[in-house]
Amino acid sequence: MEVQRIIAGDRQAFEQAFRTHYRPLCAFAGKYVKDGDQAEDLVQDLFFRLWQDRERMAITTSLKAYLFTAVRNRCLNAVQAMGRMRPLDEDLHDQVEEGARAEEEHTARSARVQAAIEALPEERRKVFKLSRYEGLKYQEIAQRLGISVKTVENQMGKALKTLREELADLLPLIVLGLVWRWLKGGGWG
Amino acid sequence: MDSERLARYVAGEADAAERAAVERWAAAAPANRRELEAMQALWALSADGPAIPEVDVDAAWAKLSARIGPAERTGRVVPLHRRPAVRWLAAAAVVSALALTVLFRYEQGAQELTTATAYLTTTLHDSSHVVLSPGSHLQARMGDRRRVALRGEAYFEVARDTVRPFIVEAGEVRVTVLGTGFEVIAYDTSRVVLVRVRHGRVRVEADSGRVELLAGEEAGYDRAARRLVRAEVPSSVVWGDRILQFDRASMAQVAERLHTLFGVRIDLRNEALKRCELTASFDNEPIETILQVISDTFGMKVERVAKDHFILDGDGC
Secondary structure (H helix, E strand, O other): OHHHHHHOOOHHHHHHHHHHHHHHHHHHHHHHHOOHHHHHHHHHHHHHHHHHOHHHOOOOOOHHHHHHHHHHHHHHHHHHHHOOOOOOOHHHHHHHHHHHHHHHHHHHHHHHHHHHHHOOOHHHHHHHHHHHHOOOOHHHHHHHHOOOHHHHHHHHHHHHHHHHHHOOOOHHHHHHHHHHHHHHHOOOO | OOHHHHHHHHOOOOOHHHHHHHHHHHHHOHHHHHHHHHHHHHHHHOOOOOOOOOOOHHHHHHHHHHHHOOOOOOOOOOOOOOOHHHHHHHHHHHHHHHHHHOOOOOEOOEEEEEOOOOOEEEEOOOOOEEEEOOOOEEEEEEOOOEEEEEEEEEEEEOOOOOOOOEEEEEOOEEEEEOOOEEEEEEOOOOOEEEEEEEEOEEEEEEOOEEEEEEOOEEEEEEOOOOEEEEEEOOOEEEEOOOEEEEEEEEHHHHHHHHHHHHOOEEEEOOHHHHOOEEEEEEEOOOHHHHHHHHHHHHOOEEEEEEOOEEEEEOOOO
16 A cells, blocks of 8 residues: 555655665665765655656556666666667677676676665664675674674574575575586585 | 574684584585575675665655655555454544545535545445545536546446446546446546446547447546557556456566555465466455465465465465
8 A cells, every 4th residue: 555655645655665765775776877876866866756746656566666676777777878889790799798688687686685785674784784795703793883792693694584585586596506616616615 | 503503604703613513404404405505695696795885864865855845735644454453443543534534525415525545435325336545536426317526546336227327527538337346547647547447348438539448458548648548457456445356467466466455475485386377356355365265276385474474385387
């Protein structure tokens, strides 16, 4: 009913939706446009349009699915507008296309991962990011955030569990990729 | 193995003894190994850090809020049947909300209904049922002809009366009904007026022509282009606020729809389940019944892992 409430002009429902989805959407957009201000502008503009044109919206999916699809399309348009060189040679063209496709898939994947991380509750998100991206030990994270090591452990466990469920459809692929690498390289290296 | 230990393992926090223990556990069964691999895959997958710094949500809302202008109307939001257990409470809340927001006026067979933030289900004087969506307005006059003027969105179940046609006027569009269930979506500001038929037959007329619609069809009138076009009803539709209809809808769509309607999370245990296509309709059924019917249809198992979290398992399609 979230969508219907917004369409009916319920501003509280709109604010709630904004607060729930803004952070993950910006992280998602950031992977495409690689610029914080541009990512925020793009998401802001989407929410502005959503409110302005709410009666005209024909949203048949969930609001979340709609928002992510809309942001992705806006990003692709923005990236396209920035222009990409296209070589005339056909073989080269195919190679470039192939490379571009792989890059797009990679971007789409890491955009979803970042959105899932940003959707975690605040403390869990901070703990996860300090461990994963700043390489801090649990003890250091606990000190930095003024919480116990036990809480850090607990939050890390929950963060990974949530991410695993949220990104389940991406994981089998990756597991296959790892196994393949393992077979080729003769071990985890 | 609990996720805290696996997290310590992949995050490089485990000591040699603990690492060995995790590896022994993983070697003990294929399912364990997959579990560990999934965690390692997840860790690898998140290797690319964020591309932009964290955003300030409060500041962002303040900015957007200023841009869209002051609140036009603020109503209390009444949660509508989110969970079966609080249904009665919700019903009571809805009634009190309606008492504030709905205006009934009876005069020589005329009725006027207005909704703000909640759905309104009621019976018109000719015994037809109507579900009026939030933010809508309806005027009904039951004389020689049954005439209804609509702004907004409503679902109708029209009582059969061959002598007195039932006519809905929604802006430029006129819908004449021959005993049926259908929906009209015609908000003042919307560009398209939509008429969608669940069963029976209706005639839709606009300045540019007319079409007759049967069950499963819809017509849209484009106000700017002054054009009336026929279309297929989408594969997943909600009639009124509680009648759900699926027509060859993928299970992924079904899960999504149930998620928005009931606030429950539905996970499909394997990919093959996503290929199942559901054709079914549910009239005001609780989520448990709906999931039971779906699982019976495809030979799936339903597991309720939390109050609002279900898992569907089976061989799939």
